[in-house]
Amino acid sequence: MGQLATAGAGSRLSTLVVAATHQVQNRIGDALANATDGATFERRNPADRHDVVSAAPESNVGDVAAAVAAARDALGAWRRTTPTARADLLTKASRLLAERAPAIAAEMVREEGKPLADATMEASRTPKNLELYAGEAYRLTGTTFPSDDTPLVYSTRDPVGVVAVITPWNFPLNLASRKIGPALAAGNTVVFKPSPMTPLMGERLAAAFADAGMPAGVLNVVHGVAAGAHLVGNTDVDAVTFTGSNATGQKIHAAIGIGRRVQLELGGKNPIVVLADADLDAAAAVVARSSFSLTGQACTGAGRILVDRAVHDELVERVVTQANAYRLGPGDAPGVTMGPLIDPAAVAAMERWVATAIADGAAVVCGGAPATDGELARGNFFPPTILVDVGPGTALATEEVFGPVIGFERVDGLEHALESANSVRFGLSAAICTRDMAAAQRFAADIQAGMVRVNRPTVGAAFNAPFGGVKQSGTGTHKEQLGPTVMDFYTVSRTVWMGT
Ligand code: NAD
Numbered sequence: 001m002g003q004l005a006t007a008g009a010g011s012r013l014s015t016l017v018v019a020a021t022h023q024v025q026n027r028i029g030d031a032l033a034n035a036t037d038g039a040t041f042e043r044r045n046p047a048d049r050h051d052v053v054s055a056a057p058e059s060n061v062g063d064v065a066a067a068v069a070a071a072r073d074a075l076g077a078w079r080r081t082t083p084t085a086r087a088d089l090l091t092k093a094s095r096l097l098a099e100r101a102p103a104i105a106a107e108m109v110r111e112e113g114k115p116l117a118d119a120t121m122e123a124s125r126t127p128k129n130l131e132l133y134a135g136e137a138y139r140l141t142g143t144t145f146p147s148d149d150t151p152l153v154y155s156t157r158d159p160v161g162v163v164a165v166i167t168p169w170n171f172p173l174n175l176a177s178r179k180i181g182p183a184l185a186a187g188n189t190v191v192f193k194p195s196p197m198t199p200l201m202g203e204r205l206a207a208a209f210a211d212a213g214m215p216a217g218v219l220n221v222v223h224g225v226a227a228g229a230h231l232v233g234n235t236d237v238d239a240v241t242f243t244g245s246n247a248t249g250q251k252i253h254a255a256i257g258i259g260r261r262v263q264l265e266l267g268g269k270n271p272i273v274v275l276a277d278a279d280l281d282a283a284a285a286v287v288a289r290s291s292f293s294l295t296g297q298a299c300t301g302a303g304r305i306l307v308d309r310a311v312h313d314e315l316v317e318r319v320v321t322q323a324n325a326y327r328l329g330p331g332d333a334p335g336v337t338m339g340p341l342i343d344p345a346a347v348a349a350m351e352r353w354v355a356t357a358i359a360d361g362a363a364v365v366c367g368g369a370p371a372t373d374g375e376l377a378r379g380n381f382f383p384p385t386i387l388v389d390v391g392p393g394t395a396l397a398t399e400e401v402f403g404p405v406i407g408f409e410r411v412d413g414l415e416h417a418l419e420s421a422n423s424v425r426f427g428l429s430a431a432i433c434t435r436d437m438a439a440a441q442r443f444a445a446d447i448q449a450g451m452v453r454v455n456r457p458t459v460g461a462a463f464n465a466p467f468g469g470v471k472q473s474g475t476g477t478h479k480e481q482l483g484p485t486v487m488d489f490y491t492v493s494r495t496v497w498m499g500t
Contacts, residue, residue: 019110024056024199026063026223027206029070030216035059041196041225046113046340047330047379053111056199056223064191064230067220071162071189072236074217079159079187083137086185090137092212094130097173097205101127104173104204109331111200112172113339113380114294116332126173126205129463133181136487140186145495152498157491159187160261161238164231166193166252168244169342170297172201178463178482179241180205180219186490188239191220193231197342199223232256239263241489243299246400246426246472253475263489264475265468267400268428269303270458271421273443274315275414275434276308282455283433284318287406290431290457292326292384295338296404297346300429300451302458303401304390306417309410316388316408320366323384328371330379341380341403350382350403353396360394362387362407398424414439422448428469429458450474 021042025032034040035057045051057063097104101123108119140157147153163183167176172194183190194202206221222231228248232240232255239261242252249264256262272290274283290302307315329336341347347370354368367385382404390396390407397407411417421430430449434440440454450469451458461467466483468474 019051019053021052022054022107022200022203024054024203024223026057026059026067027210027219027221028063028067029073029220033057033063035063035224041223043111043197043199045110045379046342047381049344049378049380051110053107054200056196056203059222059224059227059230061230061233063224064222064227065234065236067191067222068162068231068234068236070217070220071191074215075159075161075189078189078215078218081187083140086137086187087134089209089212089214090130090134090181090185093208093214094127094134096208096211097130098124098127100204100208104201106332107200107204108172108198109339112169112198113342114331115336115339118294119331122171122174125463126177129174129177130181132463133185133486136182137185140487140491142493147497150497150499153495154498155493155495157186157487158494160490160492161188162236163188163190163490164193164237164240165190166228166231166240166242166244167195167202169195169197170294170299172198173205175243176202176205179243180209182486182490183241184218186487188490189218189220191222191231191237193222193224193228196223196225229255235260239489249474261489262475263481265299265481266426266428266472266474267299267402268426268469268473269398269400269424270300270426270429270431270449271304271306271447272302272430272458273411273414273417273421273432273434274305274307274311275417275432275436275439276310277435278311278433279435280311280315280318283315284322286431286433286455286457287315287319288322288384290459291406292323292338292404293457293459295341295382296406297342297402298459300459300461301402302429302431303406304397304421304424305406305408306411306420307408308417309412312408312410316365316386320386323366323386326384328376328381328383338384338404341382344380346403347380347382350385350401350405353401353403353405354385354387357387357390357394357396357405357407360391360396362390362394362396367404392420392423400426414442418443418446422446425472426469427471428473429453431456431458
């Protein structure tokens with residue numbers, strides 16, 4: 001089981017207890033606003049439940065409608081701005097975020113829980129997304145077509161209109177910037193709905209745009225637990241870009257109807273296949289990083305480890321060693337490599353996953369119960385947990401856990417592994433560990449996943465390469481997430497026959 005990093009933790013925690021609660025507001029048009037009925041919700045530090053990090057408006061239908069109306073009002077002028085004007089604003093917002101990255105990373109640790117090194121990486125990568133999308137404002141090219149009818153037939157790219165951006169908490173800046181950046185670069189106006197777990201991070205991102213001089217109403221923000229549903233239900237929203245759970249994605253898909261655009265980036269049950277010829281030390285590192293980084297709270301995190309029977313026990317032993325080396329604690333305490341889970345409900349969910357897997361015939365070889373030693377009891381800590389003899393088709397083998405609980409299954413060679421890996425309803429990320437490049441190529445060709453890694457962890461992204469899944473991991477618009485076709489979702493094509 002992981003250990004509490006104790007050095008300095010006592011004094012640091014007592015500092016956190018008295019740290020200020022951030023009062024976050026909606027941003028609607030040119031005003032900062034509370035919910036009209038005054039309702040709020042609060043967010044507590046996942047490493048210390050006594051610490052209230054932020055309080056934000058619980059926006060009602062009217063608040064959300066006001067934000068959508070502000071976005072609609074601003075659309076006409078914003079879509080007619082020059083590419084340079086849009087690119088300049090994105091670049092300024094990017095620079096402000098880069099300057100503020102250290103402070104934002106510290107706040108991210110307190111609000112979201114990830115270790116400081118991970119928060120720092122996210123806070124410094126987000127400005128780069130905006131830089132990239134600033135350039136996209138200049139690259140909205142159309143096409144000309146030879147025609148028998150008129151001398152000139154051409155297509156243009158227009159903004160979609162008012163775009164709703166709805167995001168999860170696990171990358172509260174990065175994922176939102178990947179949506180807001182291209183939406184604004186294309187000339188859309190936005191209503192952004194951050195996760196209720198990370199309202200402060202949503203505010204920090206939006207404030208950078210406001211401070212960069214973004215005209216009123218171009219980027220609005222509404223907070224709340226129910227605000228996402230209100231936003232999707234507002235038919236004056238032209239497009240919804242959503243990243244989150246499969247269950248919420250299903251609801252949005254059902255609500256959106258014909259005539260409005262939707263992009264869903266959902267969860268996965270990401271497999272790692274380890275063949276008998278793999279370098280087992282390297283494979284163990286791939287499995288541990290894929291499964292336990294960000295406390296298993298990554299959409300591309302690995303949950304199913306499909307290992308050739310010949311090397312199964314040796315690999316399990318190595319991964320257990322790696323799992324036991326994680327040090328649990330608050331993300332800003334020295335030496336901590338694993339932060340808390342997002343909330344107490346997630347801890348209870350991990351306990352249920354373990355109990356269900358055991359009832360289904362699996363056995364725990366590492367972890368298995370909440371970590372409550374000393375000051376860990378103040379937070380939502382659960383150690384790396386490994387189950388073996390997980391049966392194919394059982395809940396742990398087929399459904400997303402979104403935490404540090406993983407299952408090993410024995411397979412007999414590549415064909416069996418592929419069949420088993422492809423038997424689930426998700427298809428986000430997958431990895432294979434092998435020295436046999438023919439096997440790797442076969443896996444890359446036949447695994448049902450939007451992203452495939454060979455001898456690399458399932459997690460991570462290149463911000464200029466397409467990101468997303470197949471099957472129930474999304475709407476299949478993944479080529480429009482990052483990569484060269486990112487602007488397709490945020491633009492509509494118009495074909496013009498120009499007569500004389
Ligand atoms: P979630 O689905 O609970 O919430 C996501 C967002 O949707 C939040 O802002 C939430 O307030 C909002 N929401 C909730 N109900 C809504 C409704 N009915 N209509 C509209 N919006 C609604 O997900 P989460 O717990 O925040 O995030 C974890 C999930 O996100 C995991 O399943 C993970 O795999 C997935 N995820 C996917 C990717 C990807 O790129 N594929 C990346 C990160 C996370």
